[in-house]
Amino acid sequence: MGERTLAGRVLKGDRRAVARAISLVENGEAPPQLLDEVGKNLGGTFILGLTGPPGTGKSTLVDRLIAEYRRRKMKVGVIAVDPTSPITGGALLGDRVRMVQHTLDSGVFIRSMASRGWSGGLSGAVSEAIQILDAAGMKLVIIETVGIGQSDIEIMKIAHAVIVVTMPGLGDDVQVSKAGLMEIGDIYAVNKSDLPGADAMVINLLSVVRDMKGKSPPVIKVSALKGEGVDRLYDAAEAIRARFLSPEGEVMRLRSTRGMIVELAKRKLLSDLEGRASTRSAGLAARVAGHEITFEQAAELLADSQRKYRGAPVRGSDR
Ligand SMILES: Nc1nc2c(ncn2[C@@H]2O[C@H](COP(=O)(O)OP(=O)(O)O)[C@@H](O)[C@H]2O)c(=O)[nH]1
Ligand SMILES: [Mg+2]
Structure with missing residues (x-):
């Protein structure tokens, strides 16, 4: 599908390929292969x-x-x-x-x-x-x-x-x-x-x-x-x-890498949640409108379904 080619061109420093790759990332459409290749290089x-x-x-x-x-x-x-x-x-x-x-x-x-x-x-x-x-x-x-x-x-x-x-x-x-x-x-x-x-x-x-x-x-x-x-x-x-x-820079590198990992994870969770939200929120909104549950409970239900979906502990998991 040309992804390898795109990654290859990115690695060569081709500015148009870089522009294209960043657009893909921006739209959340970057193929995993591209990010893999980038990550390895x-x-x-x-x-x-x-x-x-x-x-x-x-x-x-x-x-x-x-x-x-x-x-x-x-x-x-x-x-x-x-x-x-x-x-x-x-x-x-x-x-x-x-x-x-x-x-x-x-x-x-x-x-x-x-x-x-x-x-x-x-x-x-x-x-x-x-x-x-x-x-x-x-x-x-x-x-x-x-x-x-x-x-x-x-x-x-x-x-x-x-x-x-x-x-x-x-x-x-x-x-x-x-x-x-x-x-x-x-x-x-x-x-x-x-x-x-x-x-x-x-x-x-x-x-x-x-x-x-x-x-x-x-x-x-x-x-x-x-x-x-x-x-x-x-x-x-x-x-x-x-x-x-310098060797002293290791601390700086680790701090930045940590920040990036957290931001990337947040982004992944967020897009998963948005996906689920679009399918589940209509039902939850109807229940809030019908005074069956509160806003807070609706949000908690949505978050819970996300945690369960992910197979994560439902509450109080440490960060
Ligand atoms: N007087 C003066 N104006 C400056 C200086 N640096 C930038 N500007 C002007 O400040 C305005 C805003 O600059 P810009 O670089 O877009 O600011 P940014 O919003 O912080 O990115 C522009 O009109 C610049 O020309 C400076 O050193 N002195
Ligand atoms: Mg500016």
Whole structure:
């Protein structure tokens, strides 16, 4: 059926095959053979996450970082996870536009994945996409997410290093701390340093990240627009990658692998549940409507049938 051929082409780094494979994964239609082949041919890519509130300049910064890595001939994959629908476009297009200078470079693969409709399943699809890029020979995969919502935090658990991007004028970084971003950064970038208030933001951030963590991650002032400070951001990311490549990196690799396994398992359970839900929910809804059972009981029944179906302990199984 050509799956082997597709896998073969992915392993050779064929960008069209990679695009096709990621589409299959996104639609939950990837043939097991493809994922098997990919899984057997992983090279241990470094996963760099970039997150932060919308408009802070993440895509522009990713574009600059790609250039830094390409200058060193490193093959780079980028996945931009976008909250908007692929139909209405919006920021989705924006991400690609900001990185357009790299679209003709065969050493760079850029892909947007829309989070709409994926909810809990998104990180599973991202995990598979990362594996495809890894098997295709990318030594670095950059994941850009909009730092709002739980799935972002989950995706960032997969990354080996996380850069949280902020900018001046975010109002005492309330948005940043509210979104739970203060706990997940290995590096903090204060972008748009060409605008007033960047120094204050750095000082502010330094105090906050020191409080929340035992150690103090670097806080780096950059202007993606002017290309200032990008080299220092690159150096900070490379320092973490050097650790990743050393024996010490084993812990990082295991943590990320664990995250991926959990996300993939969640995705599998979710799609099974959705399958069952579509057949069972009509009956359950009628019983709720008839006041025979409560919403809570209906949900429990559906969950129970899923657990039984899976042959798992019905309740209280540990995680
Ligand atoms: N002044 C200034 N604007 C920037 C800088 N970096 C990005 N921008 C602008 O900020 C806007 C949002 O950038 P984008 O990269 O799409 O942000 P994202 O939503 O975080 O991915 C765009 O209009 C960029 O041109 C910067 O360093 N300085
Ligand atoms: Mg963006």
